[in-house]
Amino acid sequence: MIYWYFTLLTFLLVVLNVFSSEITFELPDNGKECFFQEIKANTTATLEFQVVTGGQYDVDVTLQDPLKQVIYQQAKMQFDSHSFTAQRTGIYSACFSNEFSTFSHKIVYMDFQVGEESPLPGIGDHVTALTQMESSAVDIHKYLNLIIDLQTHHRLREAQGRKRAEDLNERVQWWSIFETVAMITIGVTQVYILKNFFNDRKPFVAGR
Amino acid sequence: MFSVKGYEFLIFVIFVVDISSALYFHIAETERKCFIEEIPDETNVIVNYKVELYDPRTGGFMPSSPGIGMHVEVRDPDDKTILSRVYSSEGKISFTSHTPGEHVICMYSNSSAWFGGSQLRVHLDIQVGEHAINYGEVVQKEKLSELQLRIRQLLDQVDQITKEQNYQRYREDRFRQTSESTNSRVLWWSITQTAVLILMGAWQMRHLKTFFEAKKLV
Numbered sequence: 001m002i003y004w005y006f007t008l009l010t011f012l013l014v015v016l017n018v019f020s021s022e023i024t025f026e027l028p029d030n031g032k033e034c035f036f037q038e039i040k041a042n043t044t045a046t047l048e049f050q051v052v053t054g055g056q057y058d059v060d061v062t063l064q065d066p067l068k069q070v071i072y073q074q075a076k077m078q079f080d081s082h083s084f085t086a087q088r089t090g091i092y093s094a095c096f097s098n099e100f101s102t103f104s105h106k107i108v109y110m111d112f113q114v115g116e117e118s119p120l121p122g123i124g125d126h127v128t129a130l131t132q133m134e135s136s137a138v139d140i141h142k143y144l145n146l147i148i149d150l151q152t153h154h155r156l157r158e159a160q161g162r163k164r165a166e167d168l169n170e171r172v173q174w175w176s177i178f179e180t181v182a183m184i185t186i187g188v189t190q191v192y193i194l195k196n197f198f199n200d201r202k203p204f205v206a207g208r
Numbered sequence: 209m210f211s212v213k214g215y216e217f218l219i220f221v222i223f224v225v226d227i228s229s230a231l232y233f234h235i236a237e238t239e240r241k242c243f244i245e246e247i248p249d250e251t252n253v254i255v256n257y258k259v260e261l262y263d264p265r266t267g268g269f270m271p272s273s274p275g276i277g278m279h280v281e282v283r284d285p286d287d288k289t290i291l292s293r294v295y296s297s298e299g300k301i302s303f304t305s306h307t308p309g310e311h312v313i314c315m316y317s318n319s320s321a322w323f324g325g326s327q328l329r330v331h332l333d334i335q336v337g338e339h340a341i342n343y344g345e346v347v348q349k350e351k352l353s354e355l356q357l358r359i360r361q362l363l364d365q366v367d368q369i370t371k372e373q374n375y376q377r378y379r380e381d382r383f384r385q386t387s388e389s390t391n392s393r394v395l396w397w398s399i400t401q402t403a404v405l406i407l408m409g410a411w412q413m414r415h416l417k418t419f420f421e422a423k424k425l426v
Contacts, residue, residue: 021231021333024244037231107244112231120357121344137358144365151372155246158376162383169390176397180404187408191415198423 020113022152024052027059027098027106034095039086039114047072047094048111050079050156053163055104060097066090076100079156109156117145230256230333237326240316247336248375249308251368254340255280255332258298259317262327269329276328277318285309294318302340308375337371338364 027033039045051057058076065071065087072082086092096108130138235241245253259276260269278299282291284307291303305311317328341364347357 020339022336023231023332023334024246026242026244033233035231035233038229120354120361121347131355134355134358137355137362140362141358141365144362144369147369148365148372151369151376155372155376155379158379158383159246162379162386165383165386165390169386169393172390172393172397176393176400180397180400183401183404183408187412191412194416195419198419198425 020111020117022109022111024107024109027054027096027108029101029103029105030099031105032095032097032099033108034093035110035112036091036093037112037114038090039092041086041089043086043115044083045086045092045112045114046081046083048079048081048113049077049096050109050153052107052109052156052159054106055101057106057160059106059108060100062093062095062097064093064095066092111152230258230331232329232331235328235330237317237319237328240314241330242312242314243332243334245311245313245334245336246309247305247311248371249305251305251337251371252340253303253305253311253313254335255301255313256299256335257301257315257333258331260297260329260331262329264326279316279318281314283312283314285311308378337368 021035021037023035025033037045047061047063049059049061051059056076057078059078061072061074061077061080062070063072063082063084066089071084071092074080094110094112096110098104098106233241247253257278257280259278260271261276262268263270276297277294278297279294280291280299280301281289282301282303284290284305286307290306291301295301313334315330315332338361341361343357343361346352346360352360
Protein backbone atom coordinates (compact mmCIF):
# COMPACT_ATOMS: atom_id res chain seq x y z
CA MET A 1 0.00 0.00 0.00
CA ILE A 2 2.68 2.46 1.07
CA TYR A 3 4.72 1.46 -1.93
CA TRP A 4 1.80 2.34 -4.14
CA TYR A 5 1.49 5.76 -2.62
CA PHE A 6 5.08 6.49 -3.30
CA THR A 7 5.17 5.36 -6.91
CA LEU A 8 2.01 7.26 -7.55
CA LEU A 9 3.24 10.26 -5.66
CA THR A 10 6.47 10.46 -7.62
CA PHE A 11 4.62 9.86 -10.84
CA LEU A 12 2.08 12.57 -10.10
CA LEU A 13 4.72 14.99 -8.93
CA VAL A 14 6.63 14.51 -12.15
CA VAL A 15 3.53 14.89 -14.24
CA LEU A 16 2.11 17.72 -12.21
CA ASN A 17 5.35 19.54 -11.89
CA VAL A 18 4.40 21.64 -14.82
CA PHE A 19 3.90 25.28 -14.88
CA SER A 20 2.56 27.89 -17.09
CA SER A 21 3.23 31.37 -15.83
CA GLU A 22 1.64 34.17 -17.70
CA ILE A 23 2.93 37.47 -16.45
CA THR A 24 2.65 41.01 -17.69
CA PHE A 25 5.14 43.38 -16.13
CA GLU A 26 6.53 46.86 -16.49
CA LEU A 27 10.06 47.33 -17.71
CA PRO A 28 11.45 50.75 -16.79
CA ASP A 29 13.88 52.60 -19.04
CA ASN A 30 17.39 51.21 -18.72
CA GLY A 31 15.85 48.40 -16.73
CA LYS A 32 16.44 44.70 -16.71
CA GLU A 33 14.10 42.05 -15.39
CA CYS A 34 14.96 38.42 -14.83
CA PHE A 35 12.71 35.49 -14.07
CA PHE A 36 13.87 32.10 -12.92
CA GLN A 37 12.27 28.74 -13.31
CA GLU A 38 13.35 25.30 -12.26
CA ILE A 39 13.05 22.79 -15.08
CA LYS A 40 13.67 19.06 -14.88
CA ALA A 41 15.84 17.41 -17.52
CA ASN A 42 14.08 16.34 -20.72
CA THR A 43 11.11 18.60 -20.14
CA THR A 44 9.98 20.73 -22.99
CA ALA A 45 9.54 24.38 -22.19
CA THR A 46 8.28 27.30 -24.21
CA LEU A 47 9.01 30.94 -23.66
CA GLU A 48 6.73 33.39 -25.34
CA PHE A 49 6.84 37.14 -25.08
CA GLN A 50 5.38 40.24 -26.61
CA VAL A 51 5.94 43.92 -25.95
CA VAL A 52 2.57 45.54 -25.34
CA THR A 53 3.53 49.20 -25.20
CA GLY A 54 6.46 51.54 -25.17
CA GLY A 55 9.01 52.89 -27.61
CA GLN A 56 9.51 50.83 -30.73
CA TYR A 57 7.87 47.83 -29.02
CA ASP A 58 11.16 46.01 -28.79
CA VAL A 59 13.11 44.31 -26.05
CA ASP A 60 16.30 42.26 -25.63
CA VAL A 61 15.74 38.71 -24.48
CA THR A 62 18.19 36.16 -23.12
CA LEU A 63 17.45 32.64 -22.02
CA GLN A 64 20.13 30.85 -20.00
CA ASP A 65 20.49 27.29 -18.79
CA PRO A 66 21.70 26.33 -15.28
CA LEU A 67 25.33 26.60 -16.39
CA LYS A 68 24.77 30.17 -17.58
CA GLN A 69 25.04 29.10 -21.18
CA VAL A 70 22.87 31.07 -23.54
CA ILE A 71 20.14 28.98 -25.13
CA TYR A 72 18.37 31.76 -26.88
CA GLN A 73 19.18 35.39 -27.39
CA GLN A 74 17.45 38.07 -29.38
CA ALA A 75 17.99 41.78 -29.55
CA LYS A 76 15.21 44.29 -30.09
CA MET A 77 12.43 41.82 -30.73
CA GLN A 78 8.78 42.78 -30.66
CA PHE A 79 7.44 39.29 -30.04
CA ASP A 80 8.65 35.75 -30.38
CA SER A 81 8.34 32.30 -28.96
CA HIS A 82 11.04 29.76 -28.35
CA SER A 83 10.70 26.09 -27.45
CA PHE A 84 13.50 24.03 -26.04
CA THR A 85 14.08 20.77 -24.23
CA ALA A 86 15.95 21.08 -20.99
CA GLN A 87 19.28 19.23 -21.14
CA ARG A 88 19.76 19.21 -17.40
CA THR A 89 17.76 19.79 -14.26
CA GLY A 90 18.24 23.19 -12.74
CA ILE A 91 17.36 26.82 -12.69
CA TYR A 92 16.76 28.40 -16.07
CA SER A 93 16.60 32.14 -16.35
CA ALA A 94 14.81 34.43 -18.77
CA CYS A 95 15.96 38.03 -18.81
CA PHE A 96 14.27 40.97 -20.48
CA SER A 97 16.40 44.02 -20.91
CA ASN A 98 15.53 47.53 -21.89
CA GLU A 99 19.07 48.79 -21.35
CA PHE A 100 19.35 50.20 -24.84
CA SER A 101 16.45 52.53 -24.29
CA THR A 102 17.00 55.63 -22.23
CA PHE A 103 13.52 57.03 -21.98
CA SER A 104 10.79 54.68 -23.07
CA HIS A 105 9.36 52.44 -20.42
CA LYS A 106 7.70 49.30 -21.63
CA ILE A 107 5.09 46.76 -20.74
CA VAL A 108 6.01 43.20 -21.59
CA TYR A 109 3.88 40.08 -21.61
CA MET A 110 5.59 36.79 -20.93
CA ASP A 111 4.39 33.21 -20.90
CA PHE A 112 6.80 30.60 -19.61
CA GLN A 113 5.31 27.18 -20.12
CA VAL A 114 7.03 24.13 -18.76
CA GLY A 115 6.00 20.60 -19.61
CA GLU A 116 2.60 19.39 -20.65
CA GLU A 117 -0.63 20.50 -19.13
CA SER A 118 -1.41 18.67 -15.90
CA PRO A 119 -4.15 16.07 -16.32
CA LEU A 120 -7.41 16.39 -14.50
CA PRO A 121 -7.40 14.66 -11.13
CA GLY A 122 -8.51 11.07 -11.56
CA ILE A 123 -8.00 11.08 -15.31
CA GLY A 124 -4.23 11.09 -15.64
CA ASP A 125 -3.78 7.76 -13.95
CA HIS A 126 -6.39 5.68 -15.65
CA VAL A 127 -5.15 2.87 -17.79
CA THR A 128 -8.00 1.70 -19.99
CA ALA A 129 -8.36 3.14 -23.46
CA LEU A 130 -10.48 6.24 -23.75
CA THR A 131 -14.00 5.88 -25.04
CA GLN A 132 -14.94 7.84 -28.12
CA MET A 133 -16.80 10.33 -25.98
CA GLU A 134 -13.80 10.83 -23.74
CA SER A 135 -11.32 11.21 -26.53
CA SER A 136 -13.46 13.76 -28.33
CA ALA A 137 -13.81 15.62 -25.05
CA VAL A 138 -10.02 15.68 -24.82
CA ASP A 139 -9.84 16.95 -28.40
CA ILE A 140 -12.32 19.69 -27.68
CA HIS A 141 -10.29 20.62 -24.64
CA LYS A 142 -7.16 20.94 -26.77
CA TYR A 143 -8.91 23.08 -29.34
CA LEU A 144 -10.37 25.30 -26.65
CA ASN A 145 -6.89 25.75 -25.26
CA LEU A 146 -5.76 26.80 -28.70
CA ILE A 147 -8.62 29.27 -28.92
CA ILE A 148 -7.69 30.75 -25.56
CA ASP A 149 -4.06 31.07 -26.70
CA LEU A 150 -5.05 32.81 -29.90
CA GLN A 151 -7.39 35.08 -27.99
CA THR A 152 -4.51 36.10 -25.76
CA HIS A 153 -2.46 37.00 -28.81
CA HIS A 154 -5.31 38.89 -30.30
CA ARG A 155 -5.87 40.74 -27.05
CA LEU A 156 -2.24 41.81 -26.90
CA ARG A 157 -2.20 42.99 -30.50
CA GLU A 158 -5.38 44.90 -29.88
CA ALA A 159 -3.87 46.44 -26.75
CA GLN A 160 -0.88 47.57 -28.84
CA GLY A 161 -3.11 49.21 -31.41
CA ARG A 162 -5.40 50.76 -28.85
CA LYS A 163 -2.60 52.23 -26.77
CA ARG A 164 -1.02 53.72 -29.87
CA ALA A 165 -4.37 55.21 -30.91
CA GLU A 166 -4.85 56.71 -27.46
CA ASP A 167 -1.38 58.18 -27.69
CA LEU A 168 -2.09 59.62 -31.09
CA ASN A 169 -5.33 61.14 -29.88
CA GLU A 170 -3.59 62.89 -27.03
CA ARG A 171 -0.74 64.09 -29.23
CA VAL A 172 -3.13 65.50 -31.80
CA GLN A 173 -4.89 67.42 -29.06
CA TRP A 174 -1.76 68.89 -27.55
CA TRP A 175 -0.22 69.66 -30.90
CA SER A 176 -3.31 71.50 -32.08
CA ILE A 177 -3.50 73.57 -28.91
CA PHE A 178 0.18 74.38 -29.17
CA GLU A 179 0.00 75.29 -32.84
CA THR A 180 -3.04 77.53 -32.44
CA VAL A 181 -1.27 79.44 -29.68
CA ALA A 182 1.90 79.61 -31.79
CA MET A 183 0.04 80.97 -34.84
CA ILE A 184 -1.68 83.73 -32.90
CA THR A 185 1.50 84.78 -31.07
CA ILE A 186 3.54 84.85 -34.28
CA GLY A 187 0.83 86.79 -36.11
CA VAL A 188 0.60 89.48 -33.42
CA THR A 189 4.36 89.84 -32.86
CA GLN A 190 4.97 90.06 -36.63
CA VAL A 191 2.72 93.09 -36.85
CA TYR A 192 4.24 94.80 -33.84
CA ILE A 193 7.79 94.23 -34.98
CA LEU A 194 6.91 95.61 -38.39
CA LYS A 195 5.29 98.65 -36.80
CA ASN A 196 8.37 99.16 -34.69
CA PHE A 197 10.54 99.42 -37.81
CA PHE A 198 8.53 102.39 -39.03
CA ASN A 199 8.12 104.06 -35.65
CA ASP A 200 11.76 104.03 -34.81
CA ARG A 201 13.67 105.21 -37.90
CA LYS A 202 17.06 105.57 -36.34
CA PRO A 203 18.36 102.10 -37.13
CA PHE A 204 17.46 102.63 -40.81
CA VAL A 205 19.27 105.97 -40.94
CA ALA A 206 22.23 104.60 -39.15
CA GLY A 207 22.22 101.69 -41.54
CA ARG A 208 22.50 103.89 -44.58
CA MET B 209 -5.51 0.05 -5.37
CA PHE B 210 -5.68 2.96 -2.99
CA SER B 211 -8.34 4.36 -0.74
CA VAL B 212 -10.10 7.66 -1.23
CA LYS B 213 -8.35 8.97 1.84
CA GLY B 214 -4.92 8.35 0.34
CA TYR B 215 -6.00 10.16 -2.75
CA GLU B 216 -6.99 13.23 -0.78
CA PHE B 217 -3.62 13.12 0.84
CA LEU B 218 -1.99 13.09 -2.58
CA ILE B 219 -3.90 16.09 -3.77
CA PHE B 220 -3.02 17.92 -0.60
CA VAL B 221 0.68 17.16 -0.99
CA ILE B 222 0.70 18.26 -4.60
CA PHE B 223 -1.06 21.45 -3.74
CA VAL B 224 1.49 22.31 -1.09
CA VAL B 225 4.45 21.37 -3.25
CA ASP B 226 3.15 23.46 -6.13
CA ILE B 227 4.32 26.97 -5.33
CA SER B 228 8.03 26.26 -4.83
CA SER B 229 8.32 25.04 -8.40
CA ALA B 230 6.78 28.25 -9.69
CA LEU B 231 8.54 31.03 -11.45
CA TYR B 232 10.54 33.30 -9.21
CA PHE B 233 12.37 36.60 -9.32
CA HIS B 234 14.47 38.73 -7.04
CA ILE B 235 13.67 42.09 -5.56
CA ALA B 236 15.38 44.34 -3.07
CA GLU B 237 13.78 44.40 0.35
CA THR B 238 12.23 47.81 -0.16
CA GLU B 239 11.40 47.43 -3.83
CA ARG B 240 7.87 47.43 -5.13
CA LYS B 241 6.90 45.06 -7.90
CA CYS B 242 3.78 45.32 -10.00
CA PHE B 243 2.14 42.98 -12.46
CA ILE B 244 -0.67 43.73 -14.83
CA GLU B 245 -3.53 41.39 -15.59
CA GLU B 246 -5.85 42.40 -18.36
CA ILE B 247 -9.00 40.45 -17.66
CA PRO B 248 -12.74 40.48 -18.43
CA ASP B 249 -15.25 41.16 -15.68
CA GLU B 250 -16.42 38.47 -13.26
CA THR B 251 -13.17 36.61 -13.64
CA ASN B 252 -11.44 34.85 -10.81
CA VAL B 253 -7.79 35.49 -10.16
CA ILE B 254 -5.67 33.49 -7.76
CA VAL B 255 -2.24 34.70 -6.76
CA ASN B 256 0.06 32.30 -4.97
CA TYR B 257 3.31 33.58 -3.63
CA LYS B 258 6.13 32.71 -1.32
CA VAL B 259 8.91 34.99 -0.18
CA GLU B 260 12.36 33.91 0.87
CA LEU B 261 14.94 36.15 2.46
CA TYR B 262 18.57 36.12 1.41
CA ASP B 263 20.79 34.69 4.09
CA PRO B 264 24.28 36.22 3.97
CA ARG B 265 25.72 33.51 6.24
CA THR B 266 24.96 30.62 3.93
CA GLY B 267 24.76 32.61 0.73
CA GLY B 268 21.44 31.00 -0.02
CA PHE B 269 17.83 31.80 0.62
CA MET B 270 16.05 30.88 3.83
CA PRO B 271 13.15 28.58 3.01
CA SER B 272 10.95 30.25 5.56
CA SER B 273 11.29 33.74 6.92
CA PRO B 274 8.58 34.35 9.48
CA GLY B 275 9.63 37.96 10.06
CA ILE B 276 8.83 39.05 6.54
CA GLY B 277 5.37 40.16 5.60
CA MET B 278 4.20 41.06 2.14
CA HIS B 279 1.96 43.94 1.36
CA VAL B 280 -0.32 43.04 -1.51
CA GLU B 281 -2.33 45.64 -3.31
CA VAL B 282 -4.77 45.10 -6.15
CA ARG B 283 -6.16 48.00 -8.13
CA ASP B 284 -8.92 47.83 -10.73
CA PRO B 285 -8.96 49.68 -14.10
CA ASP B 286 -10.49 52.79 -12.48
CA ASP B 287 -7.53 52.90 -10.10
CA LYS B 288 -9.68 51.94 -7.14
CA THR B 289 -8.07 49.69 -4.60
CA ILE B 290 -9.94 46.44 -4.31
CA LEU B 291 -7.52 44.73 -2.02
CA SER B 292 -4.73 46.04 0.17
CA ARG B 293 -3.46 43.97 3.02
CA VAL B 294 -0.35 42.67 4.67
CA TYR B 295 0.12 38.94 4.41
CA SER B 296 2.75 36.62 5.79
CA SER B 297 5.74 35.41 3.83
CA GLU B 298 3.63 32.84 2.04
CA GLY B 299 0.12 33.31 0.91
CA LYS B 300 -2.74 32.83 -1.46
CA ILE B 301 -4.86 35.77 -2.53
CA SER B 302 -7.93 35.52 -4.64
CA PHE B 303 -10.22 38.15 -6.02
CA THR B 304 -12.93 38.50 -8.63
CA SER B 305 -12.91 41.35 -11.10
CA HIS B 306 -16.00 43.52 -11.41
CA THR B 307 -14.86 45.90 -14.11
CA PRO B 308 -13.15 44.61 -17.23
CA GLY B 309 -9.67 45.94 -17.91
CA GLU B 310 -6.18 46.15 -16.54
CA HIS B 311 -5.85 45.05 -12.96
CA VAL B 312 -2.59 45.90 -11.30
CA ILE B 313 -1.23 43.62 -8.62
CA CYS B 314 1.57 45.17 -6.56
CA MET B 315 3.72 43.51 -3.97
CA TYR B 316 6.24 44.90 -1.54
CA SER B 317 7.60 43.70 1.74
CA ASN B 318 6.81 45.42 5.01
CA SER B 319 10.52 45.67 5.69
CA SER B 320 11.65 48.79 7.50
CA ALA B 321 15.14 48.77 6.03
CA TRP B 322 15.82 52.15 4.48
CA PHE B 323 18.87 51.40 2.42
CA GLY B 324 18.04 48.59 0.07
CA GLY B 325 18.28 45.92 2.72
CA SER B 326 18.96 42.45 1.52
CA GLN B 327 17.46 40.56 -1.35
CA LEU B 328 14.14 38.78 -1.48
CA ARG B 329 13.26 35.88 -3.67
CA VAL B 330 9.60 35.86 -4.63
CA HIS B 331 7.93 32.77 -6.03
CA LEU B 332 4.87 33.87 -7.88
CA ASP B 333 2.05 32.13 -9.65
CA ILE B 334 -0.91 33.99 -11.03
CA GLN B 335 -3.80 31.94 -12.35
CA VAL B 336 -6.67 33.56 -14.19
CA GLY B 337 -10.13 32.37 -15.13
CA GLU B 338 -10.56 28.69 -15.70
CA HIS B 339 -6.93 28.06 -14.71
CA ALA B 340 -7.82 29.27 -11.24
CA ILE B 341 -10.26 26.42 -10.73
CA ASN B 342 -8.95 23.63 -8.59
CA TYR B 343 -10.48 20.53 -10.11
CA GLY B 344 -9.24 18.42 -7.24
CA GLU B 345 -11.66 20.28 -4.99
CA VAL B 346 -14.45 20.10 -7.55
CA VAL B 347 -14.15 16.31 -7.72
CA GLN B 348 -14.34 15.99 -3.98
CA LYS B 349 -17.23 18.34 -3.54
CA GLU B 350 -19.46 17.27 -6.37
CA LYS B 351 -18.48 13.63 -6.84
CA LEU B 352 -18.25 13.81 -10.59
CA SER B 353 -17.19 10.99 -12.84
CA GLU B 354 -14.17 11.43 -15.11
CA LEU B 355 -16.23 12.32 -18.10
CA GLN B 356 -18.45 14.67 -16.13
CA LEU B 357 -15.36 16.40 -14.80
CA ARG B 358 -13.93 16.75 -18.30
CA ILE B 359 -17.18 18.23 -19.56
CA ARG B 360 -17.20 20.53 -16.57
CA GLN B 361 -13.73 21.74 -17.57
CA LEU B 362 -14.89 22.27 -21.15
CA LEU B 363 -17.82 24.33 -19.90
CA ASP B 364 -15.53 26.46 -17.79
CA GLN B 365 -13.27 27.04 -20.76
CA VAL B 366 -16.12 28.01 -23.05
CA ASP B 367 -17.43 30.31 -20.35
CA GLN B 368 -14.04 32.00 -20.12
CA ILE B 369 -13.84 32.35 -23.90
CA THR B 370 -17.27 33.97 -23.99
CA LYS B 371 -16.26 36.43 -21.29
CA GLU B 372 -13.08 37.23 -23.16
CA GLN B 373 -15.07 37.82 -26.34
CA ASN B 374 -17.44 40.17 -24.56
CA TYR B 375 -14.46 42.00 -23.20
CA GLN B 376 -13.01 42.13 -26.70
CA ARG B 377 -16.16 43.82 -27.91
CA TYR B 378 -15.91 46.31 -25.10
CA ARG B 379 -12.30 47.12 -25.96
CA GLU B 380 -13.03 47.29 -29.64
CA ASP B 381 -15.70 49.82 -28.81
CA ARG B 382 -13.25 51.88 -26.80
CA PHE B 383 -10.68 51.65 -29.58
CA ARG B 384 -13.21 52.87 -32.10
CA GLN B 385 -14.25 55.74 -29.85
CA THR B 386 -10.63 56.81 -29.56
CA SER B 387 -10.15 56.66 -33.30
CA GLU B 388 -13.37 58.58 -33.94
CA SER B 389 -12.27 61.18 -31.45
CA THR B 390 -8.87 61.52 -33.13
CA ASN B 391 -10.58 61.81 -36.47
CA SER B 392 -12.94 64.56 -35.34
CA ARG B 393 -10.16 66.37 -33.53
CA VAL B 394 -8.04 66.43 -36.68
CA LEU B 395 -11.03 67.64 -38.69
CA TRP B 396 -12.00 70.38 -36.27
CA TRP B 397 -8.48 71.46 -35.79
CA SER B 398 -7.88 71.90 -39.50
CA ILE B 399 -11.06 73.97 -39.74
CA THR B 400 -9.99 76.07 -36.76
CA GLN B 401 -6.51 76.44 -38.17
CA THR B 402 -7.83 77.70 -41.49
CA ALA B 403 -10.16 80.12 -39.72
CA VAL B 404 -7.39 81.40 -37.48
CA LEU B 405 -5.08 81.86 -40.48
CA ILE B 406 -7.69 83.82 -42.46
CA LEU B 407 -8.68 85.98 -39.48
CA MET B 408 -5.05 86.59 -38.63
CA GLY B 409 -4.18 87.60 -42.20
CA ALA B 410 -7.18 89.91 -42.46
CA TRP B 411 -6.42 91.54 -39.12
CA GLN B 412 -2.75 92.02 -40.04
CA MET B 413 -3.66 93.69 -43.33
CA ARG B 414 -6.24 96.01 -41.82
CA HIS B 415 -4.12 96.91 -38.89
CA LEU B 416 -1.05 97.69 -40.99
CA LYS B 417 -3.13 99.58 -43.54
CA THR B 418 -4.55 101.95 -40.92
CA PHE B 419 -1.10 102.25 -39.43
CA PHE B 420 0.57 103.22 -42.73
CA GLU B 421 -2.22 105.64 -43.55
CA ALA B 422 -1.82 107.29 -40.17
CA LYS B 423 1.93 107.55 -40.71
CA LYS B 424 1.33 108.95 -44.21
CA LEU B 425 3.57 106.32 -45.73
CA VAL B 426 1.13 105.39 -48.48
